Amino acid sequence: MLRLLLSTALATGLAVTAQAQEITVGAANVSSYLDPGRDHSNVGSQFYYNAFDTLIGKNHDVIGAEWRPALATEWQLVEPKVMELKLRQGVTFHNGEEMTADDVVFSLNRMYQATFAPYLVRSRDRLGNFTGAEKVDDYTVRITVEKEEPLWETLLNLQQVMIIPEEYTKALAGDPTVAEDSDFEAFSLAPVGTGPYRVSEFVPGERVVYERFDGFWGEPAPLARATVRHIPETASRLTALKTGEADIVTNIAPDQLALIESDDSLRAVGSATPLFHVMIMNMNHPKLRDPRIRQAMSLAIDRDTLNEALWLGKAVVPSSHTLAEYGDLYMPELKTFEYNPEKARQLLQEAGYDGFEITFDTHPVYYTNGLLAAQAITEMWAEVGLKGRVDVAEMWSGNDPEMMARNWSNPMYFADPFGSFGVMWAPGGPSQSEGRFNTDAEYAEIWERFRFSKDVAARKAAYAELMERIRQDPPVLPLYRPYESWAMKKNVNWAPKPGHIPYVLDFRAGSISFSDS
Amino acid sequence: MIMFALRTVLKMAITLFVIITLVFFATRLSGNPIDIVVGEGLTQEDRAVLTAYFGLDAPVWEQYLRYLRSILAGEFGISFLERRPVSQIVAERIGPSLQLLASSLALTLAVAVPLGIAAALYRKSWIGSAVMIVAFLGYAVPNFVLAIFMILIFAFTLNWLPVVGNGSPWHFVMPTIAMSGVLIAALTRFTRNAMLDVLGQDYMRTARAKGLPEHVVIFKHGLKNAGVTILSVLGLQIAGMAASGNVVIEAIFSWPGIGDLLVRSAIMRDYPVLQFGVISVALAVVVINAVVDIAYAWADPRIRLAGG
Numbered sequence: 001m002l003r004l005l006l007s008t009a010l011a012t013g014l015a016v017t018a019q020a021q022e023i024t025v026g027a028a029n030v031s032s033y034l035d036p037g038r039d040h041s042n043v044g045s046q047f048y049y050n051a052f053d054t055l056i057g058k059n060h061d062v063i064g065a066e067w068r069p070a071l072a073t074e075w076q077l078v079e080p081k082v083m084e085l086k087l088r089q090g091v092t093f094h095n096g097e098e099m100t101a102d103d104v105v106f107s108l109n110r111m112y113q114a115t116f117a118p119y120l121v122r123s124r125d126r127l128g129n130f131t132g133a134e135k136v137d138d139y140t141v142r143i144t145v146e147k148e149e150p151l152w153e154t155l156l157n158l159q160q161v162m163i164i165p166e167e168y169t170k171a172l173a174g175d176p177t178v179a180e181d182s183d184f185e186a187f188s189l190a191p192v193g194t195g196p197y198r199v200s201e202f203v204p205g206e207r208v209v210y211e212r213f214d215g216f217w218g219e220p221a222p223l224a225r226a227t228v229r230h231i232p233e234t235a236s237r238l239t240a241l242k243t244g245e246a247d248i249v250t251n252i253a254p255d256q257l258a259l260i261e262s263d264d265s266l267r268a269v270g271s272a273t274p275l276f277h278v279m280i281m282n283m284n285h286p287k288l289r290d291p292r293i294r295q296a297m298s299l300a301i302d303r304d305t306l307n308e309a310l311w312l313g314k315a316v317v318p319s320s321h322t323l324a325e326y327g328d329l330y331m332p333e334l335k336t337f338e339y340n341p342e343k344a345r346q347l348l349q350e351a352g353y354d355g356f357e358i359t360f361d362t363h364p365v366y367y368t369n370g371l372l373a374a375q376a377i378t379e380m381w382a383e384v385g386l387k388g389r390v391d392v393a394e395m396w397s398g399n400d401p402e403m404m405a406r407n408w409s410n411p412m413y414f415a416d417p418f419g420s421f422g423v424m425w426a427p428g429g430p431s432q433s434e435g436r437f438n439t440d441a442e443y444a445e446i447w448e449r450f451r452f453s454k455d456v457a458a459r460k461a462a463y464a465e466l467m468e469r470i471r472q473d474p475p476v477l478p479l480y481r482p483y484e485s486w487a488m489k490k491n492v493n494w495a496p497k498p499g500h501i502p503y504v505l506d507f508r509a510g511s512i513s514f515s516d517s
Numbered sequence: 518m519i520m521f522a523l524r525t526v527l528k529m530a531i532t533l534f535v536i537i538t539l540v541f542f543a544t545r546l547s548g549n550p551i552d553i554v555v556g557e558g559l560t561q562e563d564r565a566v567l568t569a570y571f572g573l574d575a576p577v578w579e580q581y582l583r584y585l586r587s588i589l590a591g592e593f594g595i596s597f598l599e600r601r602p603v604s605q606i607v608a609e610r611i612g613p614s615l616q617l618l619a620s621s622l623a624l625t626l627a628v629a630v631p632l633g634i635a636a637a638l639y640r641k642s643w644i645g646s647a648v649m650i651v652a653f654l655g656y657a658v659p660n661f662v663l664a665i666f667m668i669l670i671f672a673f674t675l676n677w678l679p680v681v682g683n684g685s686p687w688h689f690v691m692p693t694i695a696m697s698g699v700l701i702a703a704l705t706r707f708t709r710n711a712m713l714d715v716l717g718q719d720y721m722r723t724a725r726a727k728g729l730p731e732h733v734v735i736f737k738h739g740l741k742n743a744g745v746t747i748l749s750v751l752g753l754q755i756a757g758m759a760a761s762g763n764v765v766i767e768a769i770f771s772w773p774g775i776g777d778l779l780v781r782s783a784i785m786r787d788y789p790v791l792q793f794g795v796i797s798v799a800l801a802v803v804v805i806n807a808v809v810d811i812a813y814a815w816a817d818p819r820i821r822l823a824g825g
Contacts, residue, residue, distance in 0.1 A: 026681065026771075032596075032598035032599050032781075032785075033598065033599055033600065117566045117567055117569070117570035118567070118570065120563075120566055121559065121563040121566055121567060124560075124563065125558065125560075125563075185600035185601075188599075188600065189599065189600075189601060203609065203773070204598070204599045204606070205598075205599075205777075205778070205781050206773050206777075207773075229681065229682065229771070230771060230773075230777070231681055231771045232768050232771065232777065232780070233768055233769050233771070235665065235668070235769075236668070236680050236681065236769055236770065236771055238673075239668055239672045239673045239680045240680055240681045240771075242672065242673050242676060243672050243673075243676055243678075243679055243680060243681075244676075245679055245680065245681045246681065394547070394548050395547075395548045395549070395552075396548070396549065396552035399561065399564075423558055424558050428560065429558075429560060430558040430559050430560050430563075433559075433560035433561045433562065434560075434561065
């Protein structure tokens with residue numbers, strides 16, 4: 001019996017080696033729907049790049065903006081507020097339809113002029129400046145904006161404006177000539193794009209199977225087949241690597257890296273993900289109105305110690321709300337946030353802090369190390385004389401007027417400060433709308449300059465002003481960029497590329513290969 | 518008899534109604550799907566748009582009435598996450614769960630009944646004691662601990678058995694054993710006790726006095742009589758296992774079943790799926806209970822007369 005088991009296991013192992021063009025990924029989370037337009041979740045971002053294309057592409061091997069032709073081969077402003085794009089010819093969707101201007105206009109306007117609620121919500125925060133797209137001829141489209149747009153390429157490279165087929169989508173439900181909500185809902189279970197892989201099987205929450213799409217317009221996909229399957233337990237993901245049931249696994253906790261490093265057949269790759277775990281503070285809580293209290297809450301936190309203790313020093317602690325991925329807009333020279341317990345004590349004294357309790361809300365598990373960080377933060381507060389208490393609850397409290405402080409995250413939805421800070425802290429954005437952050441006419445004016453100045457230097461100057469406002473009257477403290485790891489068999493050459501948004505599983509040409517071992 | 522059956526069914530309906538009501542309101546107290554389904558960073562305006570999209574803008578009592586109506590029509594709503602009927606999602610997931618349940622049941626019966634009989638027959642020898650000690654130990658080890666130990670030995674170290682999903686017969690080995698462990702322990706003890714009860718009965722002595730061979734006495738007269746009680750207990754254990762045991766074991770072995778679905782819908786606050794999951798487990802327990810009640814009454818007139 002044992003011999004039989006053993007030989008079966010061996011045979012399975014051999015079969016895997018023989019077909020190195022197929023891989024299985026064990027993922028902690030698999031999407032429940034696949035529609036790049038409505039999705040901006042960390043779970044979802046894993047899946048789109050393999051199967052969908054944007055009009056304007058990007059070199060993901062480098063940090064910063066190196067734009068490349070993708071579904072559009074050239075683009076130029078024909079008027080200050082009108083961009084004309086020439087479309088690549090001979091591009092086919094996975095269902096065999098040819099891509100034309102109609103599909104592009106349909107895809108863009110489903111976001112720019114959204115009526116489907118999930119699209120509306122996703123387009124308002126980042127695509128609000130885009131009024132519409134129109135067809136010029138079969139291979140030319142024009143896109144119009146409200147104000148002159150400095151971020152054309154960035155915002156045409158977004159996951160949310162990846163191109164999907166018009167006829168196919170409209171015919172999914174109801175009237176085949178009209179785009180209804182039910183069409184988009186059906187699309188998210190049977191997605192079709194133009195990328196190098198087609199989604200050949202999708203079981204929501206369970207697995208996504210990609211197969212090489214032979215009609216792809218660009219360099220052919222290196223894998224014949226890639227299966228991403230849900231393996232919720234970390235221990236099971238690691239075991240699956242050992243048994244050969246997975247070639248790559250996602251979301252390895254920092255404390256498990258040693259286990260992988262000690263194994264000759266496995267390796268781990270990781271990076272500080274371009275997103276911030278942050279602490280938010282409620283400016284409008286009656287007890288926290290004095291900015292000095294919030295400054296003290298922020299100055300008391302030794303983020304480097306948090307990094308050492310919780311992330312083995314592998315997270316990255318920022319000096320400002322800025323990320324290296326921004327390229328020209330990366331501003332490490334800004335010293336917006338610092339650790340200064342002396343100053344915290346002094347500010348508390350000046351503000352006449354009378355020892356009232358400050359609650360720090362956290363979800364028990366949503367953010368990796370979130371609860372531990374909350375506990376450590378309240379300890380650090382105690383060091384400067386602030387009385388803190390951790391409140392563990394699953395409910396989101398960011399819109400609760402009683403909320404004093406809590407953890408949150410500010411992901412980088414696209415590589416520009418507008419794609420992280422800009423989405424979360426815009427005038428009228430989520431933070432202000434939830435009632436914990438205030439902006440005034442001056443802030444709005446600076447924000448306009450930051451958002452719409454065409455000159456990078458002017459944008460940087462405006463961003464520095466915004467950061468100064470945040471420093472003086474702080475609603476947020478970015479704690480760190482969390483460290484994320486993937487583990488794989490030694491013969492698999494894969495790593496997250498620096499030019500992507502967080503968590504993208506990129507299996508395109510040049511992104512994955514195998515070495516003989 | 519018919520009156521008794523009707524009473525039982527009525528009780529069942531009331532229980533289910535109470536459970537449906539509790540589940541409906543409890544899920545709504547536990548958090549908002551919009552925070553989780555849609556992710557970070559929503560303005561209040563956007564929140565209102567999505568609340569309406571998910572049909573959560575109506576007053577809760579109105580949502581409740583709407584839900585009751587849809588249940589009566591045989592529909593359990595549309596998943597917030599997947600935007601397709603819950604019944605369709607569950608249909609996809611129920612197969613793997615039932616397979617695992619069936620294999621665990623088969624293993625449990627195959628192991629526990631012979632062990633229980635042996636423990637009863639040899640209750641005074643070391644065999645009986647040994648069986649009971651093992652059964653006690655089995656009862657004390659939670660199924661997930663057993664699962665993790667097996668994974669550590671047979672997958673992680675020896676690399677003999679797969680751990681992910683239900684792709685081949687080999688995939689069933691560890692989850693089946695993990696699911697059955699506690700059940701085997703419980704059923705062994707129960708079989709032993711039931712057999713001990715039966716062994717002392719007059720008809721057993723009569724059977725032996727007639728000169729029947731011992732195996733006929735044990736299996737035909739003994740086990741047959743003990744069997745009814747054994748099966749009724751097993752039925753309830755299975756209903757319980759369908760509720761809780763599956764969730765943990767399915768998560769550990771990435772089993773694409775109902776348990777995994779329930780965990781996800783609980784985390785994501787996918788109310789319609791979560792509600793359906795809890796209700797169907799409740800339904801299973803209630804139905805098995807009712808069947809056991811009716812079967813008892815059918816077998817024993819005293820129960821249906823006293824059943825008030």
